[in-house]
Amino acid sequence: MKLDYGFIEYDTEKAEPIFSWKSLLDYDPNSSSLELAVGDHYTIYKDAKSGYFLYCRQRIQRSFAGEVTDGQEYIEPITGEMVCVYAILHNNPQLIESEGLQSYQKSITERVLSIAAGETPKVAKSKKEVFLDLESLAAQISDKKLPFAEDIKYDLHELQQCLGIAAYRASLAISGRILELCLKLYCVNNGVEFSDNWMVGQLIDKIGQSGKYLDPSLKSIWQIINQQRIIGVHVKAQAPIPSREQAFMVSFAVIDTLKRLLQN
DSSP states (O other), rough: OOEEEOOOEEEETEEEEEEEEEEEEEETTTOOOOOEEEEEEEEEEETTEEEEEEEEEEEEESSSTTEEEEEEEEEOOOOOOHHHHHHHHTOOHHHHTTOOHHHHHHHHHHHHHHTTTTOOOOOOOOSOBBBHHHHHHHHHHHHTTTHHHHHHHHHHHHHHHHTTTTEEEEEEEHHHHHHHHHHHHHHHHHTOOOOTOHHHHHHHHHHHHHHHOOOOHHHHHHHHHHHHHHHHHHTTTOOOOOHHHHHHHHHHHHHHHHHHHOOO
């Protein structure tokens, strides 16, 4: 695929793929490759002239047991800092080292750790955003009298506790609850119908089908959370132990989602 802005060009045929991951909904167990599986397929490319860009392609299935076909695809230019974010989310320190992104990792980690429980909240200001601490979010939730307010406030408190005692798997599980409530709140605010029994994956799909914009990185975040959720239910399942940076990054991303909802 190629994206040509006139003054700069992004081309998957000319650039070098440096990292890829998938957010899958279904796959054929008899297939020798997951490249044809239903879901979103992501690849980060590096070009000597144009820098980094993210390529996403979808494989869709419109009905149960129906034919699987190619869906939408897109290219999005990204910065080195965003490459570092994706590397942290997917626990890939090798990518950070090979691309020389250690300075970004240090900066991102410091910003994320500023919300850690037991620390004096640090407000990191930039041109685009102000990072709010957990207690401030809880106060805003009370002031706005939001649906699911008590659930969200209690989960924010539990998230603080989990992060404070280095219970990183537990923190990802609580982050998953908060993300689910955020998505349901988004549906309520935007008139998107949903079932109370739906989980994050179903809510993301429904919002996407409604034509409403949703940050594509949430699918990656949910994939990391879901790995830990599965091992909490199925003792024989295996998943990598989340790192400190990964746990704080996922928690921060979910909290940032809630912050944006409160600003609307």
